[in-house]
Amino acid sequence: MYSYIARRLGYGLLTVFGVSVVVFVVMRVLPGDPLVALFGPEGFQKLSADDRAHYMADLGLSDPLVVQYLHWMRDVFTGTFGHSFFRSESVADMILRRGPLTAEIAVISVVLSWVVGIPVALVSALRPNSWGDNIARFISILFLAVPGFWVGMLIILAMLFWFGYRPPLTNVSFWENPWGNLQVVIGPAFVLGMGQAAYIARMARSSLLEVIREDYVRTARAKGLSSTLVVALHALPNALLPVITLSGILLGFVLAGSIPVERAFATPGLGYAMFMAVSERDVFVMQNLVFLYASVFVLLNIAIDLTIAWLDPRIRYQ
Amino acid sequence: MSDITADFDAVPQHGIWWRMGRGLASFARRSPLSAFWGVVGVLIVVMAVSAPVIAPYAPLKSDFRAMTKPPNEKHVFGTDQIGRDTLSRVIYGSRASLTVAVSAVVLGTTFGAFWGLACGYFGGRFDLYSQRVMEFLQSFPDLILAMAIAMALGAGFGTVIVAIAITRIPFGGRVIRAVVLSLKEMSYVEAARGLGASHVRLMMRHILPQCVAPYLILATTHLGVAIVIEASLGFLGVGIPPPTPTWGNMLADSLNAGLVPPWWLVLFPGGAITLTVLAFNLLGDGIRDALDPRLRGAA
Numbered sequence: 056m057y058s059y060i061a062r063r064l065g066y067g068l069l070t071v072f073g074v075s076v077v078v079f080v081v082m083r084v085l086p087g088d089p090l091v092a093l094f095g096p097e098g099f100q101k102l103s104a105d106d107r108a109h110y111m112a113d114l115g116l117s118d119p120l121v122v123q124y125l126h127w128m129r130d131v132f133t134g135t136f137g138h139s140f141f142r143s144e145s146v147a148d149m150i151l152r153r154g155p156l157t158a159e160i161a162v163i164s165v166v167l168s169w170v171v172g173i174p175v176a177l178v179s180a181l182r183p184n185s186w187g188d189n190i191a192r193f194i195s196i197l198f199l200a201v202p203g204f205w206v207g208m209l210i211i212l213a214m215l216f217w218f219g220y221r222p223p224l225t226n227v228s229f230w231e232n233p234w235g236n237l238q239v240v241i242g243p244a245f246v247l248g249m250g251q252a253a254y255i256a257r258m259a260r261s262s263l264l265e266v267i268r269e270d271y272v273r274t275a276r277a278k279g280l281s282s283t284l285v286v287a288l289h290a291l292p293n294a295l296l297p298v299i300t301l302s303g304i305l306l307g308f309v310l311a312g313s314i315p316v317e318r319a320f321a322t323p324g325l326g327y328a329m330f331m332a333v334s335e336r337d338v339f340v341m342q343n344l345v346f347l348y349a350s351v352f353v354l355l356n357i358a359i360d361l362t363i364a365w366l367d368p369r370i371r372y373q
Numbered sequence: 374m375s376d377i378t379a380d381f382d383a384v385p386q387h388g389i390w391w392r393m394g395r396g397l398a399s400f401a402r403r404s405p406l407s408a409f410w411g412v413v414g415v416l417i418v419v420m421a422v423s424a425p426v427i428a429p430y431a432p433l434k435s436d437f438r439a440m441t442k443p444p445n446e447k448h449v450f451g452t453d454q455i456g457r458d459t460l461s462r463v464i465y466g467s468r469a470s471l472t473v474a475v476s477a478v479v480l481g482t483t484f485g486a487f488w489g490l491a492c493g494y495f496g497g498r499f500d501l502y503s504q505r506v507m508e509f510l511q512s513f514p515d516l517i518l519a520m521a522i523a524m525a526l527g528a529g530f531g532t533v534i535v536a537i538a539i540t541r542i543p544f545g546g547r548v549i550r551a552v553v554l555s556l557k558e559m560s561y562v563e564a565a566r567g568l569g570a571s572h573v574r575l576m577m578r579h580i581l582p583q584c585v586a587p588y589l590i591l592a593t594t595h596l597g598v599a600i601v602i603e604a605s606l607g608f609l610g611v612g613i614p615p616p617t618p619t620w621g622n623m624l625a626d627s628l629n630a631g632l633v634p635p636w637w638l639v640l641f642p643g644g645a646i647t648l649t650v651l652a653f654n655l656l657g658d659g660i661r662d663a664l665d666p667r668l669r670g671a672a
Binding site: 069070073074076077078081082196197199200201202204205208209212215216307308310311312314315318319329330333334336338341342345348349352353 | 505506508509510512513514515516517518520521522524525597601604605608609610611624627628633634636639640643646647650651654655
C-alpha cells in the first residue's frame with residue numbers, strides 16, 4: 056500500500072509540474088502579446104515604444120522565459136500567487152476571500168449528485184427497461200445535454216417571475232450567516248449537482264446491472280435474502296467503486312462548470328473571479344487561477360485513487 | 374425471372390447511394406430513437422446552411438421601433454435591446470456553433486488519432502513522453518484550458534476552434550493508441566510485416582482502417598461537448614466576439630439587457646443549444662451501438 060501511495064504521489068507531483076509548464080506555455084509563450092491582452096488592441100496601439108518596454112520590464116515580461124517561469128514558481132511557493140494587473144489585491148487574497156464559497160458549492164453539488172443519482176440508479180437497475188427506468192434514463196440524457204449556466208439563468212428568471220425573489224449577491228461566510236450563505240450557494244450547487252447526478256445515475260445503473268449478474272450475488276439470492284437486501288448489502292458496495300472514480304473525474308466538470316454558472320447567478324465566488332479575469336484579460340490572475348484549478352483537480356483525483364485503493368485490495372496489490 | 378445469371382448480375386450493380394440508403398434504413402429500423410435524433414441533427418445542419426434563406430430578418434439589422442419586444446407576430450422569438458430579431462439570430466447562431474464544434478472536433482480528434490497511432494505503433498520512449506504530455510493536457514478541466522488558450526490567442530473564429538481542438542487531442546490519442554496496441558499484435562499485421570511492408574504501409578494500409586470506427590464514435594460523442602464548450606466560451610466573453618451571433622454570446626448579451634434579462638432572450642438561444650447537444654449525443658450513442666456492438670448499453 057505504501058509503495059502505491061508513494062508512486063501515485065510521485066506521479067501527481069510530476070503532473071502538477073507538467074500542468075504548470077502547460078499553463079506557462081499557454082499564457083506566456085503562445086503567440087499573442089500579454090500587453091495586447093492587458094490593454095486591448097486599441098490601447099496597445101496608443102502605447103509608445105518606450106511605454107511598451109517600460110511595462111514589459113515592470114511586469115517582468117522582458118526577462119528570459121526560464122527566469123519568468125522561476126519567478127512565477129517563487130510566487131506560487133511563497134503563497135502570494137502574484138498580483139492582479141488591475142487591483143491591488145494579491146491573487147492569494149482573492150483566493151482566500153472567494154475560494155470558500157466555490158468550495159462550498161462544489162461540495163454541496165457533489166453530495167446532491169450522490170443523493171439524487173444513486174437512488175435513481177437503484178430504481179433503474181432493479182427493474183431495467185420498466186417505465187421508471189425509461190423515465191430516469193430520459194431525464195438523465197436530457198440533463199447531460201442542458202448547459203448548466205442556462206438552467207441557472209432560467210431558475211433565476213422563474214424565481215423572479217413567480218416569487219419575486221432574487222438570491223442575495225453578497226459574499227457571506229457560512230459561520231456568520233448560515234441562512235444568507237445558503238441562499239447564495241444553493242442555486243449554483245443545485246445546477247451543478249443535477250448535471251453530475253445525470254452522469255452518476257448512468258454510471259451507477261450500468262455498474263449495478265453488471266454486478267447483479269455476478270455469482271456471489273446469485274449465491275446471496277439463493278440463500279434466501281430478499282432482492283432489496285441483496286442489492287443494498289451485496290451489489291451496491293461493489294458497484295459504487297467505478298462511481299467514486301467517476302465522481303472524481305466529474306470534479307473537473309464542477310470546477311469548470313462553476314465559472315459560467317457563477318456568472319449566471321452572479322455568485323461572488325472564485326469562478327466569477329475567473330470570469331472577471333478573462334473579461335478584463337488579466338493574464339496574471341488567469342495564469343494563477345488556471346494553475347490552481349488544475350492542481351486542485353489533480354490532487355483531488357489522487358485522493359480519490361488512494362481511497363479506491365484502500366477500498367479495493369485488487370488495485371493496491373497490482 | 375427465369376434467367377438466373379441476369380439476377381446475379383443485378384446484385385452488384387447497386388450504386389453507392391443505394392447501399393448507403395439501405396444502411397441508413399437498417400440503422401433506422403434497429404434504433405429508431407437515434408434515427409429520429411439523427412433527423413433532428415440533419416435539420417439543424419440544414420438550418421445552419423440555409424440561414425440566409427430561412428431567417429426572416431438579417432441577424433445584425435436593428436429595428437429601433439421594436440426594441441426588447443416580447444414574441445409577437447412580426448418577431449416570433451421577440452427582439453433584443455437594440456431591436457434585432459431573436460429568431461434570425463438563433464438561426465444564424467447555429468452556423469457559428471456547428472462550424473466551431475465540427476472543425477474543432479475533427480481537427481483535435483484527427484491530430485490526436487495520428488499521434489495515438491504513432492504512439493501505439495512505435496511505443497518506446499516516444500510513447501512514454503507522449504503519454505505524459507497527454508496526461509498533462511487532460512489534467513485541465515476542458516473548459517478552463519479552452520478559456521486560457523482562447524484568451525491568450527485573442528478572441529476570434531480560428532482561435533476558438535484551436536482552443537477547443539487542443540482539449541480534444543488527448544481523447545483521440547488515448548483511444549486510438551489503445552486500439553493500435555491490440556491491433557499491432559494481430560496475425561494479419563504480423564503477416565504483412567513478414568512480407569516486408571514498410572512502417573508507413575503497415576500503419577496506413579493495415580492498422581488505420583481498423584481505427585475508423587472508434588474514430589467516428591469518438592468524434593460524434595465529442596460534438597455535443599464541443600458545442601457546450603463553445604457556448605460557454607461565448608457566454609464568458611472569450612468566444613467568437615459580437616456582433617457575430619452565437620448562442621453563447623446571445624445569452625451573455627441578454628444579461629446586459631437590463632436588471633432582469635427578458636425571458637425570450639434567455640429561453641431560445643439556450644433551447645437551441647440543448648436541442649442540438651441532445652441530437653448529437655443521441656446520434657452518437659446510436660452510431661456507437663451500430664459500429665461497436667460490444668459497447669451496447671455500456672455507460
